[in-house]
Amino acid sequence: MTVSNSKRPDEGDEVPDSKRQHAEAKPESDTRSNGIAPIKPEFIVEKQNIKVDEYNDDEAEMGDRHGGDSSKENTGSKKKKRGQNKKRDLKQEHEETRLCASLIDPDSPRECKFGSKGCRFTHDIDEYLKAKPDDIEGTCPVFAAIGYCPVGLKCRWLHSHFDVETKKLVKDLEKMNKAEKENYEVNKIPGDVKYKLQKKTYEFTQSSLVIPYIDSLVQNEDNLERKREEAKEAAATFTEQPYKIAEKKRLNLSRAKIVSPLTTVGNLPYRRLMKTLGADVTYSEMALSVPLIQGTNAEWALPKAHVSEYPGFGVQIASSKHWAAAKAAEAIYKEGSHVSEVNLNCGCPIDLLYRQGQGSALMEQPARLVRILKAMNASSGDLPVTVKIRTGSKDNKNTAKTLVDRLLKENDIAAVTLHGRSRQQRYTKEADWSYIGEVGSVVKQWNEEKQEDKDRSDLPDTFFIGNGDVFTHEDWYNAVNTPGIDSVMVARGALIKPWIFEEVEAQQYLDKSASERLDMLGKFASFALEHWGSDEYGVGLARRFMCEFLSFTHRYIPVGILERLPPKINQRPPIWKGRNELETLLGSSDYKDWVKITEMFLGKTGSNFHFTPKHKSNAYEATS
Template structure:
């Protein structure tokens, strides 16, 4: 499909009559105009809470009622392999410098290009999106659009004149296989974090000794002078160095997102007005062990920098220190390093990571200090929830300690507890209270002549932001510098355009389809235009559509504003394409991908994350 130019946007005025019409449907159900309702269906069930709840991540047996709800935990997303595997040394017939280290006779992969082409599926029609974007195709003869840039008579690939063939073109923060090998063998020097860890270990030892004593012993105890001297000596050497300055005031921020928050999605969001993006959450231990899959997460597109943050999760200060130094040393395009203290999933919580740190503030503070000491000029930030239990919010007191005992550059608060997950609305009154704490701290710092050069600590709210009204209402609070948007940016990727325009934009179906097309092109540039790359692009585009299909066009709603947690009854769009884009059947999602990625082959499979989408179309 050709690139669709931006159509004229039809804004829906906030004072339109529809805003005052009371919905005819019960609470929690989206108020769709009568003429767009499909009679006889059932209300959609996405259930974000159930998809991430503990009973669906702990292996508990499901009841019959839950059979079609929650998360498909055991979905197999592996794709079929090619019949003939071609050796990488012959993928680009133009490059005569590449040689197979094993030789054609001993190599376990094929060197016969003609045999490979004969067994290869028929080309996808049209011009190769990667070739069109960068002037050559890194996938070579494996490209699914090969006919658009291959001369069968000469056996050579077409390339635009003067094009620079650069590995990982446009992408940054790649590290070499040799460096990963050093990490795996524990041979990469990390002198800063080694010393920081010794200091933090000594602090833990002294604190553990004090905590094991009775009150009387603590009062009469004379601590080990060597340990205390070592701790104070090391502490005097480790001060947070000069950090790059952040500016999150009124910044348009996309939250770190699992699975869908990949590089192509973040790149798309940058084109739609986002100022700050984050990597998917990376685990600190696999990072310092040189895991290929974990080091894929800090990669970014050059358009994301500055304003790209890497988020890590850990429960150990030594892991945090080494991961911070590794990222500081091995990457070049990271604006901040964010500690995840909010993830609610059981896998992390049981290991003391994510939201478990909310109940262990001393450990959290130790990790944040270690990260700040070890991260060089990269500033450290933290993301937290209100608390673990619904009735025991701890964020207000915790933020006071973070401000007074660490050097974080920003704090983000998700206005829910771990127990709450996605049930009930985010508590923005509580977020405002914590924002006031940060505001007071910044004002005190300004009055302190000794700390006049220290930049302010930014405070960011998070939770249920789905409209420009939500965003502007939040930032109008003096204590809240910005809003981090998560599901709102998945369901409605143009949310920051609405924030900028301060009005609802009734995007046409063709405009929305154009965003999916742009995502598909970015995905092919990232994963490649060969069979593997096309299948990866298709899979992640389906994951993206599993959120975008939930968008209800504002033009068919009885009243505004739309609410993030309202579920629609069955509805039809104003045209066939709008109806298709709103389908909750994953087989329709695959049909949409075929508009840009060609027909899905027999080897492609996709099982949706949410069981409510796994049904046969009637």
């Protein structure tokens, strides 16, 4: 396979003319559909019989982990959406012969609490090494990055850091010391804290005072007088949060390069990659508040971040109850050492959350939303609270402007992000940036009035962030140059084209070569192995999430083969071939080709690996 040796221009260097792409005006005589990408004729595969499935991009916001069912709309229609694979089996299998964790480092074996006879894993190192799959060629990426391999004998690249004669693991102390200072993960919840959450013995010192007060604000129409008395009593015992709004951490989101919270694909390795490509702000995958305060392992894996993400790392939660949101916010504040903000998701359209009163359902219950935000603000310590919403629940019935006006008057919100689509609309139409601008003007006016109010002038301004269909630097600058819009949150645009913020910085299109794009995928693979481990199970997870990533990156059409610019995020291409074999491979919609790409970094796929694409691969037959 021929791979181009083109190198990305160094920061500050002049970008070669061959890398520059400038937008051309669309000819008035061009009658081609806006839904078809304008690829140059010489790159289109002739005589094709194409069947193009629809993308289910709601999965970028939700995902399989919470069991989201997007096969039905809220209207009750039973018509299934096309282009999806239902009930994907995403579990990765372990090795047939598994080594006890107490023996993964033969230099410092630990005592197995079950004993060699009671343990269900083998204690015979020679037996394990004999049964272990053949090593993957090359150097262990984890060892190369941090100077040792945490999975020890279980590593699939064991030969690169194991002395066969002494039967000892090799360790690079210099790299280990450097990694300890510069390359580590944060926001890891201690086991004893998780145990207290699970056993309901964790002390929620602040939210325990906040919750009764918020409870008292829920008026009961059958007995308003009694409720008013309860409210007075609760207010008398309520203790103000230790941090007033003016004392909370200050955000700086003005013209910040922001990656949207993305479930499944927005994992730690992906976010770490985006930080290397110019992102300023990243968010965790959406965590559910109740499982968080119950100490669920899967939920507490989500606030984990790489140290490079902070400052500028936000934890997003979903909740339908103020008591759960308050406790989750307090736990994140206490246990998250590297968190910049707590974000409330009020935009997720998936039916499962909607039926539970979470996500976009909160937009239909403004009073409940106000109470949740109040509870979070009072319980989150010095962490500012932000919120992400949609234009409304129903198409052609925007409610965000009225809602934002109320939220600003009744809460102290550090930032509001508006996705320019309704819940019902999903991704069927383009985002409404005209309406986003209207809502931005409401926030702008509020900030101006606040500065004139002596009682509130010390409070920080509320940032307003737009979101939806930003795929080019032109889209980004058109948004941030609109009065009232402070910055843009990029979602699918950063999945399909991860270097979008480099283009924003350069203020031009960058025609990345196939080898440059492959290097990015290689960096993701290394980050994934550092995060999930370089043993058989970790390699399987890294491969699976790399395939999930490729399910978006394959949709990128190189600007160098387009007839005109700008490209559109929702345009579907005819079957095309790249300028070399690698570029063609990177553009393949066949998930089997995605697996081939992972093998370049993660070794040959074993029989234990399973992957079903979220979107059914495009099927076509090329006839001669």
